[in-house]
Amino acid sequence: MNASDATKPLTTQEMQALDSAHFLHPFTDFKDLASQGARIIVRGEGIYVWDSEGKKLLDAMSGLWCVSVGYGREELAEAAYQQMMKLPFYNSFFQTTNEPAVKLAAKLASLAPRVGDRSFNHVFYSSSGSESNDSNLRMVRRYWDLLGQPQRKVIISRVNSYHGSTVAGASLGGMSGMHAQGDLPIPNIEHIEQPYFFENGLPGESIETFGVRAAGWLEQKILAIGPDRVAAFIAEPLQGAGGVIVPPDTYWPEIQRIVDKYDILLISDEVICAFGRLGHWFAYEKFGYKPDLITFAKAVTSGYIPLGGVMVGNRVADVLIEKGGEFEHGYTYSGHPVACAVALANLEIMEREQLPQRIRGEVGDYFARRYAELNDHPLVGEAQSCGLVAGLVLLKNSETKERFASDVGVGMICRRHCFENGLIMRAVGERMIIAPPLTVSINEIDEMMGLIRVALDLTLDELESKGLR
Numbered sequence: 001m002n003a004s005d006a007t008k009p010l011t012t013q014e015m016q017a018l019d020s021a022h023f024l025h026p027f028t029d030f031k032d033l034a035s036q037g038a039r040i041i042v043r044g045e046g047i048y049v050w051d052s053e054g055k056k057l058l059d060a061m062s063g064l065w066c067v068s069v070g071y072g073r074e075e076l077a078e079a080a081y082q083q084m085m086k087l088p089f090y091n092s093f094f095q096t097t098n099e100p101a102v103k104l105a106a107k108l109a110s111l112a113p114r115v116g117d118r119s120f121n122h123v124f125y126s127s128s129g130s131e132s133n134d135s136n137l138r139m140v141r142r143y144w145d146l147l148g149q150p151q152r153k154v155i156i157s158r159v160n161s162y163h164g165s166t167v168a169g170a171s172l173g174g175m176s177g178m179h180a181q182g183d184l185p186i187p188n189i190e191h192i193e194q195p196y197f198f199e200n201g202l203p204g205e206s207i208e209t210f211g212v213r214a215a216g217w218l219e220q221k222i223l224a225i226g227p228d229r230v231a232a233f234i235a236e237p238l239q240g241a242g243g244v245i246v247p248p249d250t251y252w253p254e255i256q257r258i259v260d261k262y263d264i265l266l267i268s269d270e271v272i273c274a275f276g277r278l279g280h281w282f283a284y285e286k287f288g289y290k291p292d293l294i295t296f297a298k299a300v301t302s303g304y305i306p307l308g309g310v311m312v313g314n315r316v317a318d319v320l321i322e323k324g325g326e327f328e329h330g331y332t333y334s335g336h337p338v339a340c341a342v343a344l345a346n347l348e349i350m351e352r353e354q355l356p357q358r359i360r361g362e363v364g365d366y367f368a369r370r371y372a373e374l375n376d377h378p379l380v381g382e383a384q385s386c387g388l389v390a391g392l393v394l395l396k397n398s399e400t401k402e403r404f405a406s407d408v409g410v411g412m413i414c415r416r417h418c419f420e421n422g423l424i425m426r427a428v429g430e431r432m433i434i435a436p437p438l439t440v441s442i443n444e445i446d447e448m449m450g451l452i453r454v455a456l457d458l459t460l461d462e463l464e465s466k467g468l469r
């Protein structure tokens with residue numbers, strides 16, 4: 001393609017041909033995609049997107065857990081335009097700063113509630129969740145070095161957690177497929193089992209007992225490693241990319257007891273859960289624990305422009321600041337003025353439209369009630385929601401909890417029916433998950449639930465007609 005062709009409209013076929021000739025997509029089987037051609041999304045409005053063939057799709061995944069204020073928000077485009085005209089870029093190295101980065105840091109600090117002796121007055125910026133978790137790893141180790149405990153290197157995480165795709169992010173994450181490619185995890189990262197009752201609960205065990213037992217795996221791991229070698233525990237408030245796995249109510253209080261007992265840092269990876277998704281600005285409020293560091297990204301700008309970062313609690317910030325010495329870490333785009341200006345405008349919309357309150361209140365309640373109705377579908381083993389995020393497991397027999405063989409690809413079958421019928425829902429193995437924009441209306445929730453039911457019915461028909469159920 002010539003440079004002069006950049007603004008020329010292309011047909012779907014032309015775009016697909018250029019796409020497969022030049023664009024290597026993330027988390028994609030390149031050969032498989034080349035044989036089919038990518039779906040091309042061309043515009044969005046509210047909770048809907050349209051593809052290049054004019055097909056309208058209800059985007060129940062908010063792009064990819066991002067577009068919390070919905071598509072087509074002029075205020076965000078305007079904020080980016082104004083900032084680009086004034087100062088499109090300047091770095092934050094060499095003792096310089098810029099107005100949007102300063103204002104956003106103060107705004108974020110004001111939104112993060114104090115819990116016990118923890119307050120959040122500082123932000124370290126990046127451009128993504130993955131980079132932010134790299135920053136966490138660096139910051140946690142620097143903290144212990146400064147306190148004269150350099151042997152505290154190990155970070156404990158969980159199986160089937162997602163913390164990003166850089167070397168540190170993928171190592172911290174607990175995705176076996178990612179570890180298998182690239183000799184991961186890197187040293188000094190250890191994993192414990194996830195608090196997934198459906199998979200790890202014992203016969204006859206109550207979910208409350210399971211929650212305490214699952215948290216106990218952290219204590220066992222700390223003792224096995226040696227408490228004086230453990231730097232931090234990192235976890236998502238609820239596992240998002242792992243299939244929307246909501247921990248039992250008893251899990252987080254027990255985790256808090258354990259990290260307090262051994263004095264290890266707690267990192268709350270809120271890339272998916274922050275900014276109203278669970279009905280609070282930050283998800284630790286919902287579950288009532290006290291993190292030392294909080295990872296954020298995605299919805300901070302509603303995905304309109306890349307931005308991420310770490311909220312650094314006073315326990316860590318006080319040491320980093322008071323002990324002095326250069327923190328040898330940072331990114332060209334740390335505190336990018338345009339990204340920060342868009343984030344400020346986005347948070348203003350969220351505040352004005354009271355999105356966290358909306359999800360904590362009537363809209364969240366309605367969503368939970370409607371989503372729970374899916375439990376009566378013959379394919380559904382467990383439909384669970386928390387705030388405006390939800391997951392369900394597709395089972396061969398929901399009475400006996402018999403699962404489909406993995407080669408059936410039940411999630412992929414269901415996802416295809418979703419797309420064909422105008423709904424974007426994500427499949428994670430046998431789990432189907434959604435996280436719609438926080439602006440979704442009651443009528444749109446009804447429409448979404450109707451579309452989910454259609455997709456489930458068509459999946460059931462297909463499985464029965466093929467003798468797979």
Ligand code: PXG
Pocket residue numbers: 064127128129130131133162163164165169236240241242269270271272295297298308426
């Ligand atoms: N932490 C968490 C909890 C995440 O969900 C990241 C870190 C990494 O963020 P970046 O911005 O580097 O991608 C994420 C990202 C999925 C999916 O398929 C989820 C994410 C990314 C890509 C796909 O659900 N979450």
